[in-house]
Amino acid sequence: MHEFVVVSIIASVVGLLARLIMLRSDYRQYPSSPHSILSHIVMAAIASVLGAVAVPAFLEKQYTAVTFLTLAATQFREIRSVERESLQSLEETELVERGQAYIEDTAKKFESRNYVAMASSFGYSVLYYLSKLYLNERLSMLVSVVLICAFICFLYYYMRSGRIEQIAKIEIKEVKNNGPLIIVDDVVLVNIGNKKSQQIVLENAVGIVLTPKDKDAEVTLSNLGQRQAILSNCSIQLGIKKDVDEPDFTPLARRNPQTGKIAILLLCMENDKDIIINSVAHTPILESAKRKPSLFYKNLKKDKKV
Template identity: 35%
Template sequence: MSNNNDVISPEMLVLIITATIIGTFVRFLSIKLDYRQYPNYPNGYLIHLVTGGLAAAIGAFIIPTLMTKNFTAVTFLALAAQHFRDVRKMERESLLDLEGDEFTRRGDAYIDGIAKIFEARNYITLIVSFVTALTIQLFQEFLDTAAWTEAVCGSAVGLIIYYLLKRFTVRQKVRDIATVEEGKIEIKGSDLYVNDMFVYNLAGREEAKEWFLDDGLAAVIRPNKDHFQIPLFNGGQRQAILFETTRRLGQKKLYNVENPGAGVIIIVLVPIIKNFELLKETILLTPLLETVKKNPELLNIQKGGQR
């Protein structure tokens, strides 16, 4: 800082601006990864980018406040934490309000997981911004380098931290524990079968029979190992799969059933877009929910025997 406490030195200005830009940039990257989960894209995109920018600014100002021994200003971190919790609450309420407008409900478990992720990514933004600022400050204190060198090195360290945090917080997907195969739809009397497994009683409705035989798709989700049935059969997880499926393909009619005897989940629907490869991809890319990951053993790929 300069001798005049009322003026920010050029060095500190470089630190603040660089850290804020890098923090906001990594928040932008994380928003792009999750655009499909927004309730009001692109307006939600803007909201989360602005709140991410605020988180980055808070992280950038931690070092200057400590350098000036203005410890009272650090209490803004507590306000930031409350702000991030409010973002989580806002996202949760927004998604809940839209539950009745979707083809299929997301379910409380899926919504809670999405809201937690948005809160966590603001913390990631703050951490990246802080580390960027700290790196620049260390260069300024111990190395006689140009301002652009300090900015580049600080940015590089911040992006590395973002990469590590992203790897640490990455979510497993259905494809990590299961496979999806196309099922053969059959009507026997008034009963709907997939691969000779009973799914639903159509009660003799000829229109429904024609729908499923002509335009229906069936997917059989088969866990890779026996113990993977536990997370897959979880009600919240199945609801998340159904939501992503109908969100992407649309829905005229839908049935889903778990078959514990066969160890599979069967999804049968009459979609607006009839494309099994798209259906398969959507199921496999559905994230595993936090509620099914509380016991790490449930997702341990080394446990149990191969089916």
């Protein structure tokens, strides 16, 4: 019994550490500190304990205890709903909304990271009892910790989102006008009839053009949710020269249907071009926006050969 307690405690700590590694409050300040962070830590601790005790419970033939894993998985699915509802309720307070796709992507990440905590603690327990068949107790613990740390590192890098800089070339372009039409790189972004607003846009706005690097990138960038995520990220990082009820100064992203390029219009507080480019470059690629038409063409070529 003493061994089960020790193994469960170590496994729980391993699972909690796995979650803490992935728990960061960055420039988006979500989860916010300390309240949201505390709730995520508590949920991670619960997930870790459930994963840790599953193997000892199974070895003790306490099969009913193992069913708690299934129950926990059901409850953790509710985390996505809670996070989604929380972020959606905040949308009305944002000058530039995140968008449904960005919110859903964030909610899925929070749900999956609790599974990481559970899987890490469960994995430690499994590795410990398997290695103990061939090694002594201390060596089994050491081997299990090393292997599960490697597993956590793999998950950490595997679950990282790609960035816009990986799929598109980012350039600053001049903002022009043709009468009331505001144009960036031959793409009409908005029609501003108010002369004063038009002058402010021409003097202060920054034009950005994203050129897709391949067919997959072109389709991914065409996604409305991905474009809104770029605008939201840039507004948070760079600031925005806009207040409530000033639609003329709203950030915009429009697609050139002929070339697949994305033209962006921003009225940001930051004027440094390198910082602006980096802001766009570091925007995450949303899971829901990813598309792989190249696989279709690849499979089509294989079918023709057959």
